[in-house]
Amino acid sequence: MKWIDYESPHSVREAVDLLNEAGDRARPLAGGTDLLVQLRAKAYDLDLVVDAKNIPELNELTYDPDNGLTIGAAVACYRIYGNSSVRSVYPGIVDAASLIGGTQIQGRASLGGNLCNAAPSADSVPPMIAYNGVARISGPNGSREVALEDFCTGVRQTVLERGEILVSLHFPTPEANSGANYIRFIPRNEMDIAVAGAGVSVVLDNGSIASARVTLASVAPTPLFVAEAGEAIAGKPATEETARIASAIARDAARPITDMRGTIEYRKRLCEVLTRRALMTAIERAKEN
Amino acid sequence: MPAKTYVQTIINGEHVDLLCEPRQSLLEALRDVVGLTGTKEGCNDGNCGACTVEFDGRIVTSCLVLGVEAEGKEITTIEGVAQGSELHPIQQAFLENAALQCGICTPGFIVASKALLEQNPDPTEHEIRFWLANNLCRCTGYDKIVRAVQDAAVKMQEA
Numbered sequence: 001m002k003w004i005d006y007e008s009p010h011s012v013r014e015a016v017d018l019l020n021e022a023g024d025r026a027r028p029l030a031g032g033t034d035l036l037v038q039l040r041a042k043a044y045d046l047d048l049v050v051d052a053k054n055i056p057e058l059n060e061l062t063y064d065p066d067n068g069l070t071i072g073a074a075v076a077c078y079r080i081y082g083n084s085s086v087r088s089v090y091p092g093i094v095d096a097a098s099l100i101g102g103t104q105i106q107g108r109a110s111l112g113g114n115l116c117n118a119a120p121s122a123d124s125v126p127p128m129i130a131y132n133g134v135a136r137i138s139g140p141n142g143s144r145e146v147a148l149e150d151f152c153t154g155v156r157q158t159v160l161e162r163g164e165i166l167v168s169l170h171f172p173t174p175e176a177n178s179g180a181n182y183i184r185f186i187p188r189n190e191m192d193i194a195v196a197g198a199g200v201s202v203v204l205d206n207g208s209i210a211s212a213r214v215t216l217a218s219v220a221p222t223p224l225f226v227a228e229a230g231e232a233i234a235g236k237p238a239t240e241e242t243a244r245i246a247s248a249i250a251r252d253a254a255r256p257i258t259d260m261r262g263t264i265e266y267r268k269r270l271c272e273v274l275t276r277r278a279l280m281t282a283i284e285r286a287k288e289n
Numbered sequence: 290m291p292a293k294t295y296v297q298t299i300i301n302g303e304h305v306d307l308l309c310e311p312r313q314s315l316l317e318a319l320r321d322v323v324g325l326t327g328t329k330e331g332c333n334d335g336n337c338g339a340c341t342v343e344f345d346g347r348i349v350t351s352c353l354v355l356g357v358e359a360e361g362k363e364i365t366t367i368e369g370v371a372q373g374s375e376l377h378p379i380q381q382a383f384l385e386n387a388a389l390q391c392g393i394c395t396p397g398f399i400v401a402s403k404a405l406l407e408q409n410p411d412p413t414e415h416e417i418r419f420w421l422a423n424n425l426c427r428c429t430g431y432d433k434i435v436r437a438v439q440d441a442a443v444k445m446q447e448a
């Protein structure tokens with residue numbers, strides 16, 4: 001690797017100034033589990049990495065029923081699944097945080113990094129979209145919020161502009177009688193990249209689906225939010241038959257490619273099966289709430 | 290050449306100050322600057338676990354940490370596992386269960402297994418395999434490693 005400078009600012013302001021000055025010659029560093037691999041592979045040509053882990057706002061992990069959940073952009077997976085509020089209120093996020101890499105990767109990898117890396121296969125993004133997550137961004141012109149389904153714009157491309165940094169991810173408190181789930185398919189039991197994945201949430205009302213959200217991984221250039229799949233089952237009974245309606249729509253919406261991990265046909269079929277199964281788990285979880 | 294960075298850390302319980310280049314990984318800093326070569330390099334991209342060390346209370350792959358990130362942090366490497374000439378029960382169990390052949394993966398497996406048994410003294414076989422999924426071994430087929438960890442768990446609980 002060529003010479004790269006390292007800065008470790010202690011405030012969002014300082015980080016924004018450093019990133020703004022260097023433009024595309026600098027990137028933030030969270031857990032480094034994508035960035036350091038990519039720097040070695042020369043995917044980026046940088047002069048500076050800006051370590052985000054010493055900025056207090058990026059390490060925040062707080063939940064309360066009135067304000068919802070805030071996950072600082074640099075909080076590592078182990079802190080997320082180790083937090084009892086997140087475990088009980090946002091199990092769909094825990095599903096993803098506990099299957100990213102293995103123990104060592106989870107000691108470092110953040111959901112902010114997973115999102116900003118903008119891989120189609122990013123496991124945490126579908127469930128974060130299912131929970132109506134919002135990205136809180138700071139930059140040279142102040143702060144803004146972007147819904148997570150609008151954050152990734154292409155493979156390794158996001159809405160972030162020069163000098164902007166993701167500060168945190170925010171999630172409203174789920175409604176009563178709601179549940180969520182993320183599952184993926186990989187050929188091994190762990191440590192692999194999703195061939196396809198489905199992150200879903202449902203809100204139940206007297207045994208019917210009041211609303212639902214479905215997002216797919218690894219079957220489009222970005223995580224794919226399939227609004228129609230959720231809309232089509234609103235008002236229908238919370239049954240397997242209803243889940244099949246949504247999963248057929250998810251299958252048809254998927255735009256995968258054929259590569260060494262699977263063909264287009266195979267991945268579309270996986271979307272159908274994974275969406276149905278994830279919906280059934282989310283419904284079960286909603287009934288327990 | 291721009292200036293190197295002065296980093297103060299605690300490695301295996303001792304204060305260690307080192308000079309490293311910001312682009313150097315913690316793995317390179319440990320091996321090439323500090324001279325602790327017990328930590329091994331396999332893949333250099335986070336997959337094999339040969340470079341596992343304990344960093345700030347968590348196991349990490351040191352190839353995916355920058356040396357400069359070690360400022361103010363505590364690190365335990367394989368060299369810090371034995372007590373003087375007395376092997377740690379996990380090291381003893383790896384020997385007795387023939388849990389290594391070429392040995393390149395062994396420091397990583399031992400550091401990772403030690404962290405597991407410290408937080409879960411009586412893991413199931415499934416928990417052991419899942420915890421160690423970030424460590425690869427090309428020689429043993431894993432069964433002997435799992436048995437060594439189970440054996441160490443029993444001995445550590447008896448002690």
Ligand SMILES: Cc1cc2nc3c(=O)[nH]c(=O)nc-3n(C[C@H](O)[C@H](O)[C@H](O)COP(=O)(O)OP(=O)(O)OC[C@H]3O[C@@H](n4cnc5c(N)ncnc54)[C@H](O)[C@@H]3O)c2cc1C
Nearest residue numbers: 027030031032033034035101110113114116122123166335
């Ligand atoms: C062995 C291995 C296994 C893996 N397994 C999985 C897996 O199963 N599922 C999966 O989804 N991923 C997996 N990954 C990929 C990676 O671990 C995840 O994407 C992880 O969540 C990245 O987080 P990080 O904190 O390490 O990000 P970093 O590598 O620090 O950053 C990733 C990208 O986001 C940018 N960035 C980071 N923080 C910010 C911020 N606050 N604002 C703006 N930009 C930012 C960086 O500049 C960089 O481009 C794996 C990686 C390895 C090495």
Ligand code: FES
Nearest residue numbers: 331332333338352
């Ligand atoms: S050398 Fe670090 S994980 Fe393989």
Ligand code: FES
Nearest residue numbers: 390392426427428
């Ligand atoms: S003993 Fe050779 S790789 Fe594990």
